[in-house]
Amino acid sequence: MKAEDSATDSSAIAVSGGRAGIRGDDPAGIRGDAPAGIRDDDPKGDRDGDPARRPDGTQAPQEPPAPSAPRIGTVLAVLGVAAFSLTFPATAWALTGLGPWSVTTCRVVLAALIAGGAMAALRVPVPDRRHWPGLLVVAAGVVVGFPLLTTLALQTSTTSHAAVVVGLLPLTTAAFSAVRTGVRPSRVFWAAALAGAAVVIVFAVQQSGGALTTGDLYLFGALVACAAGYTEGGRLAGHMPGWQVIGWALVGCLPLSLPGAVFALLGEDIHLDGRTVAGLLWLAAGSQFVGLVVWYRGMAAIGVARASQLQLAQPLLTLVWSVLLLGETLTPAAPIAAVAVLVCIGVTQRARVPAGANRDNQP
Numbered sequence: 001m002k003a004e005d006s007a008t009d010s011s012a013i014a015v016s017g018g019r020a021g022i023r024g025d026d027p028a029g030i031r032g033d034a035p036a037g038i039r040d041d042d043p044k045g046d047r048d049g050d051p052a053r054r055p056d057g058t059q060a061p062q063e064p065p066a067p068s069a070p071r072i073g074t075v076l077a078v079l080g081v082a083a084f085s086l087t088f089p090a091t092a093w094a095l096t097g098l099g100p101w102s103v104t105t106c107r108v109v110l111a112a113l114i115a116g117g118a119m120a121a122l123r124v125p126v127p128d129r130r131h132w133p134g135l136l137v138v139a140a141g142v143v144v145g146f147p148l149l150t151t152l153a154l155q156t157s158t159t160s161h162a163a164v165v166v167g168l169l170p171l172t173t174a175a176f177s178a179v180r181t182g183v184r185p186s187r188v189f190w191a192a193a194l195a196g197a198a199v200v201i202v203f204a205v206q207q208s209g210g211a212l213t214t215g216d217l218y219l220f221g222a223l224v225a226c227a228a229g230y231t232e233g234g235r236l237a238g239h240m241p242g243w244q245v246i247g248w249a250l251v252g253c254l255p256l257s258l259p260g261a262v263f264a265l266l267g268e269d270i271h272l273d274g275r276t277v278a279g280l281l282w283l284a285a286g287s288q289f290v291g292l293v294v295w296y297r298g299m300a301a302i303g304v305a306r307a308s309q310l311q312l313a314q315p316l317l318t319l320v321w322s323v324l325l326l327g328e329t330l331t332p333a334a335p336i337a338a339v340a341v342l343v344c345i346g347v348t349q350r351a352r353v354p355a356g357a358n359r360d361n362q363p
Contacts, residue, residue, distance in 0.1 A: 086146045096279075
């Protein structure tokens, strides 16, 4: 077609002044003259595009607005914290009948089978190549590093002493997030986060008698590994569903975790009972899969830095479970620490976190 032909083709004519384009089979421009929402066969001009109006002209009842994404993200992150608060007591249960390497490798294998079965049933596509380096960080941090190091630490440390790590984890995660994703929270945010971490550290150290154990190096290593995995997983959850983030990280570890589980079970003493099995099952299904699924989805909705501060309540929840499940004693200082930590959480949730810098964490 020549240039002059295309310029006069009636099918390409556009009418200014807000009118729709005139089609070639409508030389009179009738369809183009109709305002938006009025059909050609609707002489009364009823707006068929108004979902709030019935055909008889009456107003349809309005449906209540859906909950906001930040609210849902906060709920999901809280559920993740609740699941994680049982990790240390469940690990202590599992260690009553299994060795540390058996606990770590078996929980990864079981969680990978759950995640792999779900992804196979739903025919989830393989992630893009650009996402695999991030998934490797997630696998190294939260699939292998944190479970292994905390399990080794709990051989010599109590669950209350290990809670020191969880008390420092929100602050460390926020710091990793600031470096990795460009998030720059306000000074109020950092002040509240530091205050909450200080309260948790003082309380947890007081619970353990103030004495450091040989497992502290394991605990600090676990802190760094988990913060890196949380930050990278929260970023990836803005590009794929959170359950697929942890799912692919778990499946990617199978070539190492499966033979590792076989060697660990053959090399360590095994005395299975109900408590051991229950602890291992919770570690695999609750802490390693379901907890991380809702946690990463929550971080994708409200941001890594803001979600991480919800974990300030995790040590206190862990101490409650330690009393109920492990028979440990709790001092009267617990309610005071709980109120102080909840106040710090409230401040961090209301503090300013620049949305533009947190674009990698949006769903």
